[in-house]
Amino acid sequence: MSDRKKLPEQKQLKDESRRKFFAKSALLGAGVVAAPMSATMFASMAKAQAAEAGSNSATVHPGELDEYYGFWSGGHSGEVRILGIPSMRELMRIPVFNTDSATGWGLTNESKRIKGDSAHLQCGDSHHPHMSMTDGRYDGKYVFINDKANSRVARIRCDVMKTDKMLTVPNVQAIHGLRVQKVPYTKYVICNGEFEIPMNNDGKASMDDISTYRSLFNVINAETMEVAFQVMVDGNLDNTDADFDGKYFASTCYNSEMGVTLGDMISSERDHVVVFNLPRCEAAIKAGKFKTYNGNNVPVLDGRKGSALTAYIPVPKSPHGLNTSPNGDYFVANGKLSPTVSVISIKKLDDLFDNKIKPRDTIVAEPELGLGPLHTAFDNRGNAYTTLFIDSQIAKWSVEDAIKAYNGEKVNYIRQKLDVHYQPGHNHTSQGETRDADGKWLIALCKFSKDRFLPVGPLRAENDQLIDISGDEMKLVHDGPTFAEPHDCIIVHRSKVKPNKLWERNDPFFAETIAMAKADGVNVYADNKVVRDGKKVRVYMTSIAPSFGMTEFRVKLGDEVTVVITNLDQVEDVTHGFCMTNHGVQMEVAPQATASITFIADKPGVQWYYCNWFCHALHMEMRGRMLVEA
Numbered sequence: 001m002s003d004r005k006k007l008p009e010q011k012q013l014k015d016e017s018r019r020k021f022f023a024k025s026a027l028l029g030a031g032v033v034a035a036p037m038s039a040t041m042f043a044s045m046a047k048a049q050a051a052e053a054g055s056n057s058a059t060v061h062p063g064e065l066d067e068y069y070g071f072w073s074g075g076h077s078g079e080v081r082i083l084g085i086p087s088m089r090e091l092m093r094i095p096v097f098n099t100d101s102a103t104g105w106g107l108t109n110e111s112k113r114i115k116g117d118s119a120h121l122q123c124g125d126s127h128h129p130h131m132s133m134t135d136g137r138y139d140g141k142y143v144f145i146n147d148k149a150n151s152r153v154a155r156i157r158c159d160v161m162k163t164d165k166m167l168t169v170p171n172v173q174a175i176h177g178l179r180v181q182k183v184p185y186t187k188y189v190i191c192n193g194e195f196e197i198p199m200n201n202d203g204k205a206s207m208d209d210i211s212t213y214r215s216l217f218n219v220i221n222a223e224t225m226e227v228a229f230q231v232m233v234d235g236n237l238d239n240t241d242a243d244f245d246g247k248y249f250a251s252t253c254y255n256s257e258m259g260v261t262l263g264d265m266i267s268s269e270r271d272h273v274v275v276f277n278l279p280r281c282e283a284a285i286k287a288g289k290f291k292t293y294n295g296n297n298v299p300v301l302d303g304r305k306g307s308a309l310t311a312y313i314p315v316p317k318s319p320h321g322l323n324t325s326p327n328g329d330y331f332v333a334n335g336k337l338s339p340t341v342s343v344i345s346i347k348k349l350d351d352l353f354d355n356k357i358k359p360r361d362t363i364v365a366e367p368e369l370g371l372g373p374l375h376t377a378f379d380n381r382g383n384a385y386t387t388l389f390i391d392s393q394i395a396k397w398s399v400e401d402a403i404k405a406y407n408g409e410k411v412n413y414i415r416q417k418l419d420v421h422y423q424p425g426h427n428h429t430s431q432g433e434t435r436d437a438d439g440k441w442l443i444a445l446c447k448f449s450k451d452r453f454l455p456v457g458p459l460r461a462e463n464d465q466l467i468d469i470s471g472d473e474m475k476l477v478h479d480g481p482t483f484a485e486p487h488d489c490i491i492v493h494r495s496k497v498k499p500n501k502l503w504e505r506n507d508p509f510f511a512e513t514i515a516m517a518k519a520d521g522v523n524v525y526a527d528n529k530v531v532r533d534g535k536k537v538r539v540y541m542t543s544i545a546p547s548f549g550m551t552e553f554r555v556k557l558g559d560e561v562t563v564v565i566t567n568l569d570q571v572e573d574v575t576h577g578f579c580m581t582n583h584g585v586q587m588e589v590a591p592q593a594t595a596s597i598t599f600i601a602d603k604p605g606v607q608w609y610y611c612n613w614f615c616h617a618l619h620m621e622m623r624g625r626m627l628v629e630a
Helices: 009-019 043-051 109-118 278-286 346-353 399-406 508-519
Strands: 068-073 079-085 089-095 130-134 137-147 152-157 162-168 173-180 188-195 213-221 227-233 240-242 248-253 270-277 300-302 310-316 322-324 330-334 341-345 363-365 373-378 383-388 393-398 414-419 424-429 441-446 462-468 475-482 489-493 529-533 536-544 552-556 560-567 576-580 585-589 594-600 605-610 623-629
Touching: 089 162, 109 162, 109 508, 109 594, 130 173, 130 489, 137 173, 137 489, 152 173, 162 508, 173 248, 188 240, 227 278, 240 322, 248 322, 248 330, 270 278, 270 330, 270 346, 278 300, 310 341, 310 346, 322 373, 330 373, 341 346, 341 399, 363 399, 383 424, 393 399, 393 424, 424 489, 441 489, 508 560, 508 594, 536 552, 560 576, 560 585, 576 594, 585 594
Parallel strands: 173 240, 227 300, 373 424, 536 560, 552 623
Antiparallel strands: 068 079, 068 489, 079 089, 130 137, 137 152, 152 162, 173 188, 188 213, 213 227, 240 248, 248 270, 270 310, 322 330, 330 341, 341 363, 373 383, 383 393, 393 414, 424 441, 441 462, 462 475, 529 536, 560 594, 576 585, 576 605, 605 623
16 A cells, blocks of 8 residues: 555645544454544534535425435345435435335245345345436436345336345356446446356365356346346446446456455455457357356356456555446545545546557546545546545535646545544445436435444344535535445435335236236236135235235135235325234235235134234224144
8 A cells, every 4th residue: 555645735634633542453464444433523523514514404394395306225134215415314214135124025926036046145235325326317116235245236116216126147146246237228227246256166176276256247138127237347347437438347356366265355556357358259159259157048158358358457455336427437446445536537448458558548537536446426527536445524626626636736625524423434426426416415325323322232223324416515414324234325316216106906016916816717907806726815805904805714724815905096195914923924015015825724723814914993903813633
């Protein structure tokens, strides 16, 4: 890591006093973690900044609507959360990779079908939520999210805010960085297999032969949610992003060494960014220049060094985040174990792939920002905002001035540094990864919050901080406790999202259930009927506040019972539920929706079911009996 004397003069002066507060530094390799600072250092400053926020106020009064939707990854909870911005109020939780007792996600037949081959998995680690785009702008159609824990990618329909597709990505482990194709539209979702494994990972060949290990870049069809193709690379893959021309994708690599231990993975002074040429990859697939592995039919291209499909750009040690500027000019790779970020000119990539220039010739700036740069976001005025994990700061800097400094001009590119609480990872600006970046708000997702909120025991919430970036200076205006390890977020203007207030009848989400009913001669929107098929019993009933269409049904002990409920209410917000007591069975049934759940009637006698979503003044009376004959 560079000597701190080489950092910009403004940084040295600004940091000198605050650095005295660091009692100890727990450094690993070139530096990974520093002890968090006390909250008392920031308390009065935060209050003053909130008071000075001016016209860009975070206050949203009762009955008023937020200007933006925030889509948050739920981290270890495996879900996606919707927040209102700038109020920072949590509006909804969308279960994805987890099991959710409130909605029955992971319990209902519909959700199990969507989870497919991973329906038996009860957990997830959701990281990067990103919305589909048209012409580089959010289109409000889908949000995609990855599950690092189980190598999955899921799709959320924004009209109903429900997960409707899920894919387990083959040939890889630990799906991490995820983004969408921006132009001309989101045809592809791109994501990385972070951990290296043998290409034929069957346990028969030597698992100790590291030379057989590979990571794959994964390109997924956004509509079918099937893998279009994969690209094999040298080194591993971390974060990724796409250009605004529909041609290039880029990913960081922090383990070019292909190490399997910490020491091995941080031994080199440089790693790299891999750039993928989409037209060349598609042409190679069309020409049949691929292989398949592990008994599946997914085409795998060879994008290792020397391939015409990829380019490898050396950058300083262990880069992490990869972000595209809203004007489409630059990829920014964030150093992590270097105090620098590397600014890559996208306009120079054509010459790189045509072998007219060398890989490092694409670097147009490499500003030193501070300790532990992880992720960079952008406004609409040419400024970039980089999280400094070890310094617990956001660095605001001018991209064009950084380029001038790289070319030898004496110019100070750092505009401001703002203390945050503490150890920020991802950050995100309002509309900042699209052409519509508006430079109003910045979210810093901080990993620690000690002394910031009421103590709740050893396991604590983390801290999402809202920062006003509409003026010349960043101003911290809000702290928001959040659980558990929400990894990333996006901020989408409310004009881009048009959710339904009621379900459409015969929606594809429950089409298979309706097809089953038709095969049984049942109209789910009118009939209340029990269908018996040996030991399998299907119970169809409607609901309209405050009663079920069927107040009792009979089965025999050990029967497999499928209950199908259709909510006939046409008033928004009148959600019903179905809960069978003592059977671990419950689900949500929103207005005009059909939902089903299957269980074994393993207890004899009278078993009550009831509506578990409050719907009416007589909600408590909305119940019925399952009579189980021994």
